[in-house]
Amino acid sequence: MLPREEELRALICEVGRRVYARGYVASNDGNISVRLDDHHLLATPKSVSKGFMTPDMMVVTDMQGRKVSGHRDASTELKMHLAVYEMRPDVRAVVHAHPPLSTGFAVAGVPLNKSSLAEIIFSLGSVPIAEYATPSTQELPDAVKKYITAHDGLLLANHGALTAGQDLMNAYYKMETMEHFAQITLVARQLGGENLISRQEVDRLQGLRDFYGIKSPAPICTDPALAGSDGATCQFVDAPSSDGPRIVPPAGPGPGPARGAGPGGGDGGEIRLTYRELAALIADAVRQVTRDV
Numbered sequence: 241m242l243p244r245e246e247e248l249r250a251l252i253c254e255v256g257r258r259v260y261a262r263g264y265v266a267s268n269d270g271n272i273s274v275r276l277d278d279h280h281l282l283a284t285p286k287s288v289s290k291g292f293m294t295p296d297m298m299v300v301t302d303m304q305g306r307k308v309s310g311h312r313d314a315s316t317e318l319k320m321h322l323a324v325y326e327m328r329p330d331v332r333a334v335v336h337a338h339p340p341l342s343t344g345f346a347v348a349g350v351p352l353n354k355s356s357l358a359e360i361i362f363s364l365g366s367v368p369i370a371e372y373a374t375p376s377t378q379e380l381p382d383a384v385k386k387y388i389t390a391h392d393g394l395l396l397a398n399h400g401a402l403t404a405g406q407d408l409m410n411a412y413y414k415m416e417t418m419e420h421f422a423q424i425t426l427v428a429r430q431l432g433g434e435n436l437i438s439r440q441e442v443d444r445l446q447g448l449r450d451f452y453g454i455k456s457p458a459p460i461c462t463d464p465a466l467a468g469s470d471g472a473t474c475q476f477v478d479a480p481s482s483d484g485p486r487i488v489p490p491a492g493p494g495p496g497p498a499r500g501a502g503p504g505g506g507d508g509g510e511i512r513l514t515y516r517e518l519a520a521l522i523a524d525a526v527r528q529v530t531r532d533v
């Protein structure tokens with residue numbers, strides 16, 4: 241049964257509080273929307289802090305963004321949400337915010353598309369950058385349309401981030417996941433760079449994603465040409481053909497996973513796991529991801 245309008249109004253307020261409390265927006269930034277039914281959206285009003293909204297402030301619009309009811313007006317950025325709903329009938333909620341780490345990547349022009357975390361490969365796949373467009377103009381929804389066909393999370397160049405989900409909490413959690421990914425990526429780069437998961441392992445993770453039925457708008461691909469720049473049909477994940485060099489040299493034999501079985505206790509930095517250890521790691525990652533999907 242679909243949640244009733246009252247519940248959705250209250251839930252938008254809750255998501256707004258979380259977005260604001262976590263510093264994903266400042267002042268009156270950001271906007272949140274959810275499908276009420278096939279023809280209507282419930283959206284946050286403009287010029288209000290997302291941390292201090294009440295259920296009566298919400299605006300009901302049609303799928304062209306025209307106001308149907310409400311004392312306030314929807315944000316002009318609602319155009320971006322409308323573009324998502326138009327391209328993705330499966331999406332029921334959209335969150336747009338300016339989380340500082342993700343937005344930092346968007347400002348630097350660095351997409352979040354490396355094969356560094358198994359959980360991200362399971363969930364978001366990759367996060368591309370939609371080209372810069374002046375906020376509130378039609379250019380911005382057009383840039384979003386290009387990539388949203390294959391992605392649930394986008395960076396908006398020199399602006400912020402956007403996530404889409406099967407319900408409000410799902411869209412919000414994807415924003416959390418993206419920001420967490422950005423934070424981990426930044427720390428890894430400060431420490432000398434990521435050790436990327438190999439292409440072979442990315443393919444295996446993709447297989448597990450399919451096996452567990454984790455909802456994703458498009459498959460992962462490792463060839464950027466396949467991801468295309470217009471109407472993307474897959475999620476480009478940058479993965480090396482073999483494991484990259486590791487920062488921490490392997491220790492000699494000891495407790496835990498067998499390490500560096502080669503001569504001198506090192507084998508090109510390889511860490512070997514038993515099948516049982518690997519299965520436990522994957523099961524744990526799947527549990528983490530499926531918890532919120």
Ligand SMILES: [Zn+2]
Binds near residue numbers: 269336337338375400
């Ligand atoms: Zn914005």
